[in-house]
Amino acid sequence: MEKDIINALATCPLFAEMDFYEIENLLDSVQYKLVTYAKKDIYGITGTPIKYADIVVKGEFKAKMMGLSGKIVEVSRLTSGNMIAPAFIFSKENKLPVTVEAEETTTIFRMSAQELKRLIDTNEQIRSNYIQTLSNIQVFLTRKMRILSLLTAREKVVYFILSAAKEQGSNIVKLDKSRQEIADSFGIQKFSLLRCLSELTENGAIEVNGKTIKILDRNKMNL
Helix, strand or coil, X not given: CCHXXXXXXXXXXXXCCCCHHHHHHHXXXXXXXXXXXXXXXXXXXXXXXXXXXXXXXXXXXXXXXXXXXXXXXXXXXXXXXXXXXHHHCCCCCCECCCEEEECCCEEEEEEEHHHHHHHHHHCHHHHHHHHHHXXXXXXXXXXXXXXXXXXXXXXXXHHHHHHHHHHHCCCEEECCCCHHHHHHHCCCCHHHHHHXXXXXXXXXXXXXXXXXXXXXXXXXXXX
């Protein structure tokens, strides 16, 4: 197997606490293939049966869903090392919960669900890592449900900024997404996001400079 593929797999939570050579030796006995999607190719739409355990090793997918109003909400982005819908692989309702589209040329490492089950059954580290992965998904979904359930666009924007600041450990938040992508991620229009940022800037709560947001006064950002 190519070195860059193993290095990508080493960033996947399924292979946590395993070094390059452990992964390489483990995969010597695994039946797999590499599948590449061109930019804008659809990996699967909501409801597509999940037949494989797929891990992104190059490129990026966007996972999105459409609400009853017809508004598209970005759920997450899947980059190198991310598994695709791991919680649904062995579910009775093993169908893709979102639509997944390639943002650029993207390659996945693919093995069958049966092959993943064999690894889980025979390798204690893989088993522990898979359980941890499912637990982390629960935490992510809880956070996502919270931000989507907040009532106003302002509340969503404030929550996003404060959460990003906490994750980055700084009052200066560095954005890794465009304004449109941020708006999509919690289901509001781009102009609503810009309006909220402008209002927060005018009242002295934040300072915006390109892809950087500096928190000036948290008291003015109360939810």
